Amino acid sequence: MNAERLKALALPVGLLIVLELWARSVDIHSDALAPPSAVLLALFNAFGDGSILSATRDTLASAFAGLVVGGAIGLFLGIALGIFQPLDRLMEVTIESLRPIPSIALLPIALIALGFGYRMEIVIVAFACVWPILILSRAAVRSIEPRLIEVSRALRLSPGDRIRKIIIPAALPRIFLAFRLAAGIALIVAVTVEIAINPIGLGAGIMIAQQALRPDLMLAYLLWIGLIGYALNAGLLAAQQHLFGPAALAGEVR
Amino acid sequence: MNWALTLWRLASFAVAAGLIALWQLIANLKLVSPVFLPGPDRAWAALIRGFSNGTLLDKTIGTLEHMFYGWLVASVVGIALGAMIGSSKAMRSYVAPSLEFLRPLPVSAIIPVAIALFGLTQGMALFVIAFGAIWPMLLATIHGFGAVEPRLYEVARSLHMSRLAVIFKIALLSASPDIISGMRLSLTVSLILAVVCEILAGLDGLGHWVLLSARAFRSPDLFAGVILLGVIGYVTALAMSMVEARLLRWRTSGH
Amino acid sequence: MTSVALRKDISSAQLEKSHIAFSQVTLDLGGKTIIENVSLDVKPGEFLCIIGASGCGKTTALRLAAGLYQPTSGHVSFDGEPMRAPRRDVAIVFQDYGKALLPWRTAAGNVALALETIGMPKAQRPARIDELLKKVGLPNHADKYPAEMSGGMQQRLQIARCLAQEPKALLMDEPFGALDAMTRQGLQDEVLSLLDASKATVIFVTHDLEEAIYLGDRVVGLLPHPGRIGIDLPINLPRPRDQLTTRENPEFLRLRRELFDFIKASEA
Numbered sequence: 001m002n003a004e005r006l007k008a009l010a011l012p013v014g015l016l017i018v019l020e021l022w023a024r025s026v027d028i029h030s031d032a033l034a035p036p037s038a039v040l041l042a043l044f045n046a047f048g049d050g051s052i053l054s055a056t057r058d059t060l061a062s063a064f065a066g067l068v069v070g071g072a073i074g075l076f077l078g079i080a081l082g083i084f085q086p087l088d089r090l091m092e093v094t095i096e097s098l099r100p101i102p103s104i105a106l107l108p109i110a111l112i113a114l115g116f117g118y119r120m121e122i123v124i125v126a127f128a129c130v131w132p133i134l135i136l137s138r139a140a141v142r143s144i145e146p147r148l149i150e151v152s153r154a155l156r157l158s159p160g161d162r163i164r165k166i167i168i169p170a171a172l173p174r175i176f177l178a179f180r181l182a183a184g185i186a187l188i189v190a191v192t193v194e195i196a197i198n199p200i201g202l203g204a205g206i207m208i209a210q211q212a213l214r215p216d217l218m219l220a221y222l223l224w225i226g227l228i229g230y231a232l233n234a235g236l237l238a239a240q241q242h243l244f245g246p247a248a249l250a251g252e253v254r
Numbered sequence: 255m256n257w258a259l260t261l262w263r264l265a266s267f268a269v270a271a272g273l274i275a276l277w278q279l280i281a282n283l284k285l286v287s288p289v290f291l292p293g294p295d296r297a298w299a300a301l302i303r304g305f306s307n308g309t310l311l312d313k314t315i316g317t318l319e320h321m322f323y324g325w326l327v328a329s330v331v332g333i334a335l336g337a338m339i340g341s342s343k344a345m346r347s348y349v350a351p352s353l354e355f356l357r358p359l360p361v362s363a364i365i366p367v368a369i370a371l372f373g374l375t376q377g378m379a380l381f382v383i384a385f386g387a388i389w390p391m392l393l394a395t396i397h398g399f400g401a402v403e404p405r406l407y408e409v410a411r412s413l414h415m416s417r418l419a420v421i422f423k424i425a426l427l428s429a430s431p432d433i434i435s436g437m438r439l440s441l442t443v444s445l446i447l448a449v450v451c452e453i454l455a456g457l458d459g460l461g462h463w464v465l466l467s468a469r470a471f472r473s474p475d476l477f478a479g480v481i482l483l484g485v486i487g488y489v490t491a492l493a494m495s496m497v498e499a500r501l502l503r504w505r506t507s508g509h
Numbered sequence: 510m511t512s513v514a515l516r517k518d519i520s521s522a523q524l525e526k527s528h529i530a531f532s533q534v535t536l537d538l539g540g541k542t543i544i545e546n547v548s549l550d551v552k553p554g555e556f557l558c559i560i561g562a563s564g565c566g567k568t569t570a571l572r573l574a575a576g577l578y579q580p581t582s583g584h585v586s587f588d589g590e591p592m593r594a595p596r597r598d599v600a601i602v603f604q605d606y607g608k609a610l611l612p613w614r615t616a617a618g619n620v621a622l623a624l625e626t627i628g629m630p631k632a633q634r635p636a637r638i639d640e641l642l643k644k645v646g647l648p649n650h651a652d653k654y655p656a657e658m659s660g661g662m663q664q665r666l667q668i669a670r671c672l673a674q675e676p677k678a679l680l681m682d683e684p685f686g687a688l689d690a691m692t693r694q695g696l697q698d699e700v701l702s703l704l705d706a707s708k709a710t711v712i713f714v715t716h717d718l719e720e721a722i723y724l725g726d727r728v729v730g731l732l733p734h735p736g737r738i739g740i741d742l743p744i745n746l747p748r749p750r751d752q753l754t755t756r757e758n759p760e761f762l763r764l765r766r767e768l769f770d771f772i773k774a775s776e777a
Contacts, residue, residue, distance in 0.1 A: 100487030
């Protein structure tokens with residue numbers, strides 16, 4: 001495995017070294033590029049004065065809140081549609097009409113209704129998160145082993161009990177996967193809203209750095225955003241493996 | 255059983271129509287301020303108005319153009335690059351892990367870099383959209399090319415097929431289901447980034463239109479724009495599905 | 510011996526030259542010696558069957574003959590020339606036929622693949638494709654996709670594609686192993702009649718002893734770990750072969766006994 005690891009690192013490390021040497025030797029005066037060392041320094045300073053941490057907090061808070069709201073709605077609808085097929089058929093046109101609307105298109109509506117700030121961002125993130133969670137939890141409920149449903153009938157469980165004791169636990173691995181994917185979407189949408197218009201969070205931070213013609217700080221934000229995205233995904237993946245084991249989701253999308 | 259499906263489909267439309275009627279009711283009763291929520295009647299009127307005087311058509315075409323140019327560039331580069339990387343085991347070891355690392359990165363974060371490089375121009379939008387749309391395509395193509403049945407490569411060796419023939423006749427077609435699903439995702443990404451770039455850079459398109467309508471508190475125009483964006487999303491996804499069904503006929507047939 | 514002819518008339522001069530030759534071939538893979546010091550001469554037009562217990566290296570030997578592997582020592586030659594890479598005129602019929610066919614091409618398309626690579630002009634291809642598909646018993650299936658065909662049909666399609674290569678030699682790796690007994694017997698006879706017309710040399714790997722005797726002019730048995738030649742039996746049974754009469758022939762039964770004892774001993 002070690003050889004594979006080294007190979008994986010070869011390209012990025014090599015690239016960084018080349019960039020550093022080139023940037024230093026050419027002494028670039030660019031608004032877009034900065035030597036990796038300067039980027040790291042800017043990142044370090046941004047930590048020092050707390051700016052990037054509060055921005056991170058803002059972005060993650062909005063993303064998380066939006067994920068919770070959108071996830072709750074999506075989960076509720078997804079399970080309902082998964083259990084009651086007639087309901088699913090009736091709602092088909094409505095859902096297929098609303099789904100293709102890019103969440104970012106709602107930005108101006110949310111803007112005039114709620115103004116700048118957290119609420120507007122949470123609404124847009126929630127809208128974006130509803131769909132993947134709805135679709136995937138519906139699929140999760142539908143793919144529950146029919147034998148388990150028969151067992152619940154044989155035991156004469158009440159609907160509430162059936163949902164709580166059989167359906168949700170059985171569908172849980174896939175539902176967790178849905179939330180994992182939606183978490184990534186939540187982060188992306190939150191950052192996008194901030195870049196487009198909202199003056200809070202990491203997105204605003206990176207835009208301000210660009211406007212202030214500080215490429216080192218801008219790239220530092222970019223690097224940090226990438227690390228957050230990676231850490232979020234890796235963390236949730238680890239949680240998934242830990243909670244459900246690799247076998248439970250064999251063949252699923254990473 | 256086709257008539258049963260049709261009945262359900264009709265009932266589904268009825269439900270949707272009912273929800274629209276509910277919307278109209280809420281608007282008429284002014285439960286939400288008409289500044290934020292126009293009734294469907296006013297939104298529809300704005301839609302008609304916008305098309306009859308040509309503005310909305312221009313904006314729609316503007317957004318579509320942004321979307322497609324970026325998506326096209328991304329497709330060509332993504333597939334070509336993906337083919338190269340995916341068909342070589344060595345390159346996969348070196349390159350694929352870095353790409354996997356970059357996968358969860360929010361692509362919109364490249365926008366400020368693009369602005370620094372190109373300013374608030376069409377070029378910036380093209381760069382951003384192409385950059386964002388490349389990732390799904392690239393990753394899917396690499397995966398597809400890496401998953402070609404090895405037996406087919408042996409058949410190719412036995413037949414003495416040229417390198418080019420192997421790529422086009424075997425690898426590319428074997429990877430086509432993956433490539434096409436990558437293209438679908440890329441289309442979605444292209445639309446989103448097109449709207450964001452239009453909002454940021456004031457480029458001509460539906461994104462800019464909805465922003466201006468919002469600033470001027472012209473909510474019927476705003477809703478008309480949002481509806482159109484949904485339509486674009488729907489129609490492009492549908493077109494992609496049709497292409498996929500046609501090209502991947504061989505998958506659905508048989509046991 | 511002269512009353513028993515090889516499958517077709519071969520001039521005595523050709524009988525002397527070997528078509529495919531293994532010369533003290535050893536192959537090491539992954540630290541293990543798979544086959545060791547194997548020397549084998551296959552005459553032009555000969556139908557050679559290779560049998561042996563699991564893990565004796567018979568598939569490996571076939572892949573060496575195909576040029577898919579290169580020997581660690583010794584050499585494999587075809588028509589006197591060393592076999593450094595697969596040759597277009599040496600066709601390989603794989604056991605996992607499903608994986609060796611292009612799922613996105615129809616039956617006609619799959620056969621066409623071979624015709625495209627041998628450079629047949631486009632106009633001539635449809636006729637040749639029809640001819641080949643008829644030969645293997647798939648006359649009306651030109652537009653079907655492999656996924657729509659049964660296992661036996663897919664294997665026939667693979668054979669058709671191999672025949673399209675105009676092969677001088679046909680290497681078959683347990684081609685009927687994944688099929689049911691009835692289909693297998695039908696295909697055995699079809700292969701024999703197909704090869705009647707052509708002068709192709711055949712190396713046929715199988716774990717089915719009776720199949721080997723039924724089809725072959727000669728059966729070579731490999732001993733396992735590492736693979737070495739343990740037995741080399743000429744099959745003096747009359748041609749054309751028949752599923753009932755040939756299998757009841759006392760010579761058939763004698764050969765069957767001999768090979769059975771060989772396998773039992775080699776597994777011990």
